[in-house]
Amino acid sequence: MADTSEKLEPPHLGEHFYAxxxxxxTVFLRTFLPWQAVRFAVINLKMLRIIRRSHTGH
Amino acid sequence: MSRVVVLxxxxxxxxxxxxxxxxLSKRDEVVVVSPLSxxxxxxxxxxxxxxLLEPSQVTFPLAPVYERHGIEFKQARAVxxxxxxxxxxxxxxxxxxxxxxxxxxEREEVRYDFLINATGPKLNFxxxxxxxxxGHSLSVCTDGHAAETAAxxxxxxxxxxxxxxxxxxxxxxxxxxxxxxAAFEYIVNLEFELRARRxxxxxxxxxxxxxxxxxxxxxxxMHIRRGGYITPxxxxxxxxxxxRGIRWITRSHVRKVEPGRLHYETVEGxxxxxxxxxxxxxxxxxxxxxxxxDRTGADVTATMFQPNGFMxxxxxxxxxxxxxxxxxxxxxxxxxxxHPNVFAAGIAFAPPHAISRPRQTPSGAPVAPAPPRTGMxxxxxxxAVARSVVDMLAGAPGPTRKASMSRMGAACVASAGANPxxxxxxxxxxxxxxPDFERYPEYGRDLDHTFGEIGLxxxxxxxxxxxxxxxxxxxxxxxxxxxx
Numbered sequence: 432m433a434d435t436s437e438k439l440e441p442p443h444l445g446e447h448f449y450a451x452x453x454x455x456x457t458v459f460l461r462t463f464l465p466w467q468a469v470r471f472a473v474i475n476l477k478m479l480r481i482i483r484r485s486h487t488g489h
Numbered sequence: 490m491s492r493v494v495v496l497x498x499x500x501x502x503x504x505x506x507x508x509x510x511x512x513l514s515k516r517d518e519v520v521v522v523s524p525l526s527x528x529x530x531x532x533x534x535x536x537x538x539x540x541l542l543e544p545s546q547v548t549f550p551l552a553p554v555y556e557r558h559g560i561e562f563k564q565a566r567a568v569x570x571x572x573x574x575x576x577x578x579x580x581x582x583x584x585x586x587x588x589x590x591x592x593x594x595e596r597e598e599v600r601y602d603f604l605i606n607a608t609g610p611k612l613n614f615x616x617x618x619x620x621x622x623x624g625h626s627l628s629v630c631t632d633g634h635a636a637e638t639a640a641x642x643x644x645x646x647x648x649x650x651x652x653x654x655x656x657x658x659x660x661x662x663x664x665x666x667x668x669x670x671a672a673f674e675y676i677v678n679l680e681f682e683l684r685a686r687r688x689x690x691x692x693x694x695x696x697x698x699x700x701x702x703x704x705x706x707x708x709x710x711m712h713i714r715r716g717g718y719i720t721p722x723x724x725x726x727x728x729x730x731x732x733r734g735i736r737w738i739t740r741s742h743v744r745k746v747e748p749g750r751l752h753y754e755t756v757e758g759x760x761x762x763x764x765x766x767x768x769x770x771x772x773x774x775x776x777x778x779x780x781x782x783d784r785t786g787a788d789v790t791a792t793m794f795q796p797n798g799f800m801x802x803x804x805x806x807x808x809x810x811x812x813x814x815x816x817x818x819x820x821x822x823x824x825x826x827x828h829p830n831v832f833a834a835g836i837a838f839a840p841p842h843a844i845s846r847p848r849q850t851p852s853g854a855p856v857a858p859a860p861p862r863t864g865m866x867x868x869x870x871x872x873a874v875a876r877s878v879v880d881m882l883a884g885a886p887g888p889t890r891k892a893s894m895s896r897m898g899a900a901c902v903a904s905a906g907a908n909p910x911x912x913x914x915x916x917x918x919x920x921x922x923x924p925d926f927e928r929y930p931e932y933g934r935d936l937d938h939t940f941g942e943i944g945l946x947x948x949x950x951x952x953x954x955x956x957x958x959x960x961x962x963x964x965x966x967x968x969x970x971x972x973x
Binding site for chain 1: 724725727728730731732734736737865869896897898899900910911913916918919920938940942943944945946947949950972973
C-alpha cells in the first residue's frame with residue numbers, strides 16, 4: 432500500500448464543496464429508460480447534423 | 490500505373506488507404522507500411538483497461554483485410570523519406586525496416602508517386618522520468634498496455650477486498666500531454682467499475698491533469714447552453730467528479746514517477762508529491778522520428794518536419810503569441826509545402842500551435858495541453874487527403890479537398906461507466922474543433938452545434954460506435970457508407 436500519509440483534505444474543505452451537483456431527479460433521468468430512448472434519438476440526430484456540416488465545411 | 494504509399498494503419502492511415510484503394514483503378518497500387526500486424530480501435534482500449542473487454546475484441550489482423558481488398562501490406566516501420574530519390578534516379582522512395590517475426594531489421598526501399606504520412610505518435614514516456622509501463626505507471630494507449638492495466642486493477646481490487654485502502658491516480662504524465670479525454674474516460678470507468686466490484690469505499694481516486702481548468706480537454710474547453718445559462722465545460726466536469734467522489738489536481742506537470750510516489754509541480758509554483766498504489770498516466774506525444782534525406786544523402790529533416798517530429802503541412806507555423814493565434818493558422822489540405830506529392834494525416838501532421846492557452850511553471854516546465862487530433866478529425870483528414878491524391882493522380886493541379894479542424898466539427902462519446910442499464914456516457918458535439926473567434930466572437934464556437942449531456946443513451950451510442958467502426962475498419966460490405 433502506498434504511503435498516503437499526506438492526507439487529502441476532507442470534502443467540505445476541498446473543491447467538491449463548490450462544484451455543481453445534480454439533483455436526485457436529474458440522476459434518475461440519466462438511466463430512466465423511456466427518457467433515454469428519446470435522448471438516444473435526439474443525440475443521434477444532433478451527431479448526424481454535425482457530421483453533415485463537417486463534411487460540407489460550413 | 491501509379492503507386493500511393495501510406496505510412497501507418499491507424500485511424501487516419503487506414504481510412505486513407507481504404508478510400509484510395511476504392512477510388513483508384515486496379516492498375517494503380519496502394520501500399521500500406523505499418524510496424525504493427527493488427528488494427529487497434531483505440532477508443533475501446535478504455536474498456537480493456539478496466540477488464541471489461543479482451544485485447545482481441547478491439548483488434549484484428551490487417552493482412553487478410555488488405556489482401557481481400559487488393560492493398561499491399563508491408564509490416565515494417567518507416568525509417569526515412571527520400572523525396573528527391575537518389576543521384577541519377579529522381580524517383581522518390583521511403584526506406585522501411587521490417588518488423589515481421591523472423592525478419593527484424595531487414596531494410597527495403599519502397600518507391601512512391603504519392604506518400605501519405607499517417608504514422609501517428611510516438612508515445613514519449615521518456616519525457617518524464619519513471620513514466621510508463623517500463624517505469625512505474627500504467628497506460629491504456631495500446632491494447633497491450635490496457636491489458637496490463639486491467640491486470641494491475643485486479644490486484645488492487647484483491648487488496649481492497651482484504652481491507653486495504655488503495656489510491657488511484659489517473660491523468661496526464663507530463664505538462665505537454667494531449668488526449669485528456671481518454672484519461673477522463675478511464676477515471677470515470679474506473680470509478681464505476683470499483684463500485685460494480687463493491688470496493689469503492691476502499692478507494693481514493695485522484696485526477697491529476699495539465700489542464701488549466703477541468704473539462705479543457707486540450708481544446709480550450711467548450712461552452713454549452715443548459716438550464717438557462719451558457720455554461721463552460723469545467724462546471725460539468727467538476728460536477729461529475731464531485732458526484733463520483735473523485736478529487737482533482739489541475740495545472741500540473743509531472744516531473745518524476747517513482748514506485749508508489751510521483752512528483753509534480755503546478756503553474757502556481759508548488760512542488761508536491763503524492764503517493765499512489767495505481768497510477769494510469771498518459772504520455773506526451775512526439776513524431777515517430779522519420780528522417781528526410783535529399784538525393785545526395787544529406788539530412789533535410791528540418792525542411793519537412795518540426796523539431797517535435799511532426800510533419801509540416803500547409804499551416805502557418807510562424808511563432809506568435811496566444812493573443813494572435815487564429816483559426817486560419819490551421820492547415821486544410823495537409824500537403825507538404827516542400828514536396829507536393831507528400832501529405833500528412835491524423836496525428837502525424839504538425840499543428841501550428843496548441844488550442845488551449847499554454848502556460849508554464851515558475852521553473853519553466855510546460856503546462857500546455859497539446860491539441861487533440863484523434864478519432865473523427867483523423868478519419869476525416871485521412872479521407873480528404875486520399876481524395877486529393879486520387880484527383881491529383883487524375884490530373885488535378887493541386888489538392889481538391891480541404892478538412893481544416895477550424896472548419897470541422899466533432900462528435901464524441903466519452904464512456905462514464907459500461908452497463909446496458911446502469912451505464913452512462915457523455916455525448917458531445919463541438920463546432921468547430923479549433924475555436925474561430927472571428928466567426929464566433931464570443932465563444933469561438935457555434936453554440937447551435939455545440940452541446941453535451943450525460944446519460945444511458947450515450948452508452949448505447951458508444952456500444953453502437955464500437956461495433957460500427959470495427960465493422961468499417963474490417964472493410965466489410967457497405968463500409969464506405971458509414972460516416973467518419
